[in-house]
Amino acid sequence: MIKNSSGYSVEAEVPVISLVIPIYNEREVLPVCLPRLDKVMREVGFFFEAIFVDDGSKDDGYEYLVEQSRRYSWIRLVRLSRNFGKEAALTAGLDYAAGEAVVILDADLQDPPECIPKMVEAWRAGVDVVLMQRRTRCGESWVKRASSYLFYRLLNRLSDCEIPADVGDFRLMSRRCLQAVLELPERNRYMKGLFSWVGMPTEVIQYDRGARVAGKTKWNYAGLIGLAMEGITSFSIAPLRWAAVMGVFSAIFGGGFGLWIIFKAMVFGAQVAGYPSLIALITCLGGVQLITFGILGEYVGKTYLEAKRRPIYLVREVLSAVRGGEAASARGGCNARDH
Structure with a gap:
């Protein structure tokens, strides 16, 4: 001992x-x-x-x-x-x-x-x-x-x-x-x-x-x-999947909104609202894109740091x-x- x-x-x-x-x-x-x-x-x-x-x-x-x-x-x-x-x-x-x-x-x-x-x-x-x-x-x-x-x-x-x-x-x-x-x-x-x-x-x-x-x-x-x-x-990797889901819903929303405008113009002869609706749509889609790029950038950045092997x-x-x-x-x- x-x-x-x-x-x-x-x-x-x-x-x-x-x-x-x-x-x-x-x-x-x-x-x-x-x-x-x-x-x-x-x-x-x-x-x-x-x-x-x-x-x-x-x-x-x-x-x-x-x-x-x-x-x-x-x-x-x-x-x-x-x-x-x-x-x-x-x-x-x-x-x-x-x-x-x-x-x-x-x-x-x-x-x-x-x-x-x-x-x-x-x-x-x-x-x-x-x-x-x-x-x-x-x-x-x-x-x-x-x-x-x-x-x-x-x-x-x-x-x-x-x-x-x-x-x-x-x-x-x-x-x-x-x-x-x-x-x-x-x-x-x-x-x-x-x-x-x-x-x-x-x-x-x-x-x-x-x-x-x-x-x-x-x-x-x-x-x-x-x-x-x-x-x-x-x-x-769930945030990446969430970003993909947001992209799909944004695409569906944008496409549906476009079809609704066309339908109103052809059936009711309604004038397209124009500037306000366009800006709202662009702002919404731009926000989704920035969020998606931010999430993707977080993972790409981690890959970059790992690749340097410091x-x-x-x-x-x-x-x-x-x-x-x-x-x-x-x-x-x-x-x-x-x-």
């Missing part, structure tokens, strides 16, 4: 549990987050690591974590070269995770670490995925709660695979499930959808989501709308385990998938 510097008795240096925590300008919450994580994982009793992925933060959160790594030997750091977005940062954390099970959570503590023991217990009972479903959402406006509720229902109506409603990134995955996720090669990544697409035996645990303990959310409505569009277009993220620096009071650090611009 080996006892590490945090006081955990382990049989090997390989962690049993890996926590993956993307961070972006979260310096204010880290002094609260680290002690809570340490306390919870001591209760769990397994040797663990916490991989903090710094997604191009502009505060001194990374430097603070480097300093705290001398106190908490379970801290691992992956610093990206710039801000690539949460989905890319999450992918980086999963690439570097070494545990037999991986828990994904946010540093803001809205997803309470105190739920981790239940998740680990379910995993040890034999499931590969433990989903944490929000029962309540404290600290969020009714607009955000309502839009989130509608989005998950709409996405499930459109998607080819079932994406559990009211479930965020907070979850546990076994090594088997993680390996399956890492084999998915796409660059445009909607992680909640990718997790669901993989499948595997799953258990759902409900919990009450809290408010942020410090700092402000980095998400705005424009970002959330963009993420929603990413989710819909990544896992469904890395999902680039790493600036990695800080690994602390040994003998010193942190092993590596610098470079590599993508973990290249190794």
Whole structure:
């Protein structure tokens, strides 16, 4: 048996549990987050690591974590070269995770670490995925709660695979499930959808989501709308079919309207209304065309980005385990998938 510097008795240096925590300008919450994580994982009793992925933060959160790594030997750091977005940062954390099970959570503590023991217990009972479903959402406006509720229902109506409603990134995955996720090669990544697409035996645990303990959310409505569009277009071609249906109905409406005008002119001798009706018809058809082009452009753009095959993220620096009071650090611009 080996006892590490945090006081955990382990049989090997390989962690049993890996926590993956993307961070972006979260310096204010880290002094609260680290002690809570340490306390919870001591209760769990397994040797663990916490991989903090710094997604191009502009505060001194990374430097603070480097300093705290001398106190908490379970801290691992992956610093990206710039801000690539949460989905890319999450992918980086999963690439570097070494545990037999991986828990994904946010540093803001809205997803309470105190739920981790239940998740680990379910995993040890034999499931590969433990989903944490929000029962309540404290600290969020009714607009955000309502839009989130509608989005998950709409996405499930459109998607080819079932994406559990009211479930965020907070979850546990076994090594088997993680390996399956890492084999998915796409660059445009909607992680909640990718997790669901993989499948595997799953258990759902409900919990009450809290408010942020410090700092402000980095998400705005424009970002959330963009993420929603990413989710819909990544896992469904239904919008393209809707565009085709709108085109068919527009063509039927336009043809029927034209025949009605001809019929009135020939049978009743009615004068063609002319300018107002023509402008209304052109405006309607033009709107349908623009919507269709916009939907088509979204899919073509995703194809274009995938075809370029750029890395999902680039790493600036990695800080690994602390040994003998010193942190092993590596610098470079590599993508973990290249190794």
